[in-house]
Amino acid sequence: MIRILPHIRRIKRAQKRSIISLEKNPENPETIASDDFLQDLELTLTTMGVSEIGYATVSEDEIFQQKGILYTNAIVITAPMxxxxxxxxxxxxxSDTSFASYAMxxxxxNQVAGFLRTNGFGAQADxxxxxxxxFPNLAEKAKIGVRGRHGLLISPANGPCQRIAAIYTSITNLPxxxxxxHAWIRDFCKTCGECARNCPGDAIDRGTDPGSEIRRPFLDAKKCHPYFEDRHGCGVCIRVCPFHIQGYERIRAMVKER
Known part of the structure; x- marks a missing residue:
């Protein structure tokens, strides 16, 4: 705990800032961004350490109960562990790299939300x-990757070894x-199952069709959370995933050869 406490403090500060900064949103935010502005935004995100960027529209039923967002247009980003x-x-x-990525x-x-507000757009950091x-659902919807059997996003840049966040914005013409x-990933996961076989909490679905439904649970939270919380993290499902060991491109090449 002593080792990850600095990350937790950064995480708490970011969560607090995301709420406090909402009052800085313009009363009548701009809704249309130029192509040049969006390209500059993506370049800025890349220089900040973001691996992949995607865009999606959030539907009401995707928002957690007792939560709320100001805008349904989402900029979705990932960062590696x-x-x-x-x-x-x-x-x-x-655990250290997991919490460090959350904090980052x-x-x-928050920085991106501030940048958007400075340019006249409404924004909410998540x-x-x-x-x-x-976030794995949202990132899949943003076409960054696809959720694997373990429920984590698998993407070209990082496989499953990443964390995800979002900025909701008034920009309505996001691309x-x-x-x-990446939809082929789901078929690969049907016949793999390494994460399920190696899960120390036996919490991962071993069925033959993981992820066929957008709301299907991949994990039994009652089995996953106690093990995860007792050790302040786990990560075994990431470590044994072929997309982590061999990489996205190599797995895709193998699938094409079959």
Whole structure:
């Protein structure tokens, strides 16, 4: 706990800032962003350490109960965790990189929300920990990747070794994609099951069709949470995932050869 406390403090500060800063939103925010502005925004996010960027529209039924968002237009971002530390999971090192990524993304979404407000747009930061929606679901909807059997997002840049956050904005012309080029991942996960076989809490669904429904639970939270909380993290499902070990492109090449 002593080791991850600095990250937790950063996470708490980001969560608090995301709420306090809402009063800085313009009364009549702009709704249309130029292509140049969006390109500059993506470049800025990349220089801040963001791996992938996607866009999605949030529906009302995707928002957690007793939560709320100001805008339904979402900018979804991911940031990597340290692969070498994740390879030691479950451990203090793997917990350290997990909480460090949460903290980093919390700070980034607040900075981006501030940048958007400065340019006349409304914005609401949603830090990576304690989000108002399911981030893996939202990232899949934003076409960044697809949720694997373990329920985590699998994407080209990081496989499952990442954290996710979002900024909700008044910008209505975000470049939302209509097709997800990563849908093949779901078929691979049907015949893999490494995460389920290695889960120390036996919490991952071992069925033959994981993820066929958008709301289908991948994990039994009653089994996952006690193990996770007792060790302040886990990460085994990430460590054993073929997309983490071999990488997205190699797995895709193998699938094409079959």
């Amino acid at each position: 340290d692969r070498e530390k994740i390879d030691t999971a479950p451990s203090l090192d793997s 993304l919390g700070e980034i979404v 830090p990576a920990l304690g989000g108002k929606v399911s 939302v994609s209509s097709e997800n080029p």
